[in-house]
Amino acid sequence: MKMINSVIKLIILFVVSIAVVLVWQHKKNEPRVYVIHSYNTDLSWVNSIDEGILSKLKSDFSSTQVRFHYMDLKNHNGCNFRRRATRDVLYGINDWKPNYILLVDDLAQQLIGAHYLAYEDKRFPEQSLAEQLFSQDCPDQNIDFYQQTYLKDWDALPQIIFAGVNYSVKPYGYFEAVNTQGIYEHKNFVSLSETLLDLSHFCGEERATAVLPLNDNSSTAQRELVSYRQYSWFPLQLIAPATVDTFAQWKQQVELANANKAMLLIANYQQVKTQAGSNQFVPAKQLIHWTIAHAKYPVLGAGTNFVDDGGMMTVAIAGLEQGKELVNLMKFDRQELALVDSGVKRAEQFLVGLAARKTKQFCNNRLPAIYQAYAKETGLYLFDDVSEVLYAEP
Incomplete structure (x- = not known):
């Protein structure tokens, strides 16, 4: 009887061991995806991208x-x-060794993506492009730590997939690499100009005749x-x-817009300093409230957070599409030739x-009724004591 029990225990142990090995092997073979955002979840843009990523990964x-x-x-x-x-x-990448690095917004490309480029001729630059870009912005910093994170195996370099890039990925060296692909976040200028024209037509007898794009002095805005x-x-x-550095300069541009019958178009406003030489930024809600009042x-707006921060209206690139496209591009193998624009x-x-409700300040609530009707039809019409908000993505 004891022998039979021992045999049963050995069989159970063997079966459990096989199961553990199979689970471990399965986990080992699962693609590892590291999503790196330049910013944080206090921006609805970030949350919208994450929603797109997770829904597409699930399917x-x-x-x-x-x-x-x-x-x-x-x-x-x-x-x-x-x-x-x-x-x-960089330490996280070196430790986890992801198969795919999904990078969102320009700063992540500059500081992270440029470090893991796979060039056509399987060479590594003498100095990482990431180091060069970093030293331009922060010349007094010791950047030796980059040397500790190099991947020496060209074939082991992960696929780099980018989103949220406002202009071009050329500065990051992506057009020299065969492991880069992505989606731009270029403004939809046709939609912005059409909306501005609507606003000018519906805003009283003294109509606006001009537009002044006003932004902070961030690298994205530049x-x-x-x-x-x-x-x-x-x-x-x-x-x-x-593009302005301080609140005083921001106020001057608002006055300039008023003098020229210009509507303001604002996309980046989180990095306006309280005063010259300060490291403190004017809180976004305070800045937009002041701007609307004056x-x-x-x-x-031309960013996803503009209405949340107190603005009247925004026309922004859909973060949901950016997130889904990041996952779509995972389906493509490393290309034979370097990426082109x-x-x-x-x-x-x-x-x-x-x-x-804020449209009454400028437009006597006379914007096309299609905005409100579509929001109600799609369940995206929200009402409370402060505002009515719709976010609609086709």
Whole structure:
């Protein structure tokens, strides 16, 4: 009897061991996806992208292991914080060795993506492009820590898939690599200009005749200046797009817009300093509240958080599409030739955010009724004591 019990125990132990090995092997073979955001979840843009990623992973890659990391560089943009945030991500990549790195917004490309490029001739640069880019912004920082995280095996380099890039990935070296692909976050200028024209027509007898793009002095805003200038805003006049460093400079631009019958177009506003030389930023809600109160003409947003921060209306790129496309691009193997600009997907979807009650300040609530009707039809119409908000993605 004892022998039989021992045999049974051995059989059970054998079966359990086989099961453990099979589970371990299955986990080992599951694709590992590391999602790295430049910013944090206090931005609805980030949450919308995550929603797109998770829904698409669930339907197309259900067995995938996924981790999310938020660098929080919108709220903390100093060199020391940037260095620590970058170091943490690089160590995480070196430890977990993901198959795919999904990078969102420009700073993640600059600080992380440029470090893991696979070039056609299987060479490694003498100095990482990431180091060069980092040293340009923070020349006094010791960047030796990058050397500790190099992947020496060219074939082991992960696939880099990017989203949320406002202008081009050329500065990050992505057009020299065969393991890069992604989707741009270029503004939908056609939708923005059409909306501005609607606002100018519905806003009283003294109609706005111009538009002034106003943004903070962040690297993202700087990169978009060319696009604002190149687009034809006719019949509206374009007042020179401005990127400002301080609240005082921001106020001057609002006065300039008022003097020129210009509507303001605002996309980036989280990094406006309280005063010259300060490391403190004006809180976003405070900045937008002041702007709305002092602007004589409509103020249109071009970012997902604008209405949440107190703005009247926004027309922004849909984060949901960006997230889903990140996962779609996982289906493509490493290409034989380096990425080219024409191979980067362009955003097709945009969302509309509307605080309907605020339209009375400028437009006597005379915006096209289709906005409200569509929001109610799709269940995206929210009402409380403060505002009515719709977010609609086609």
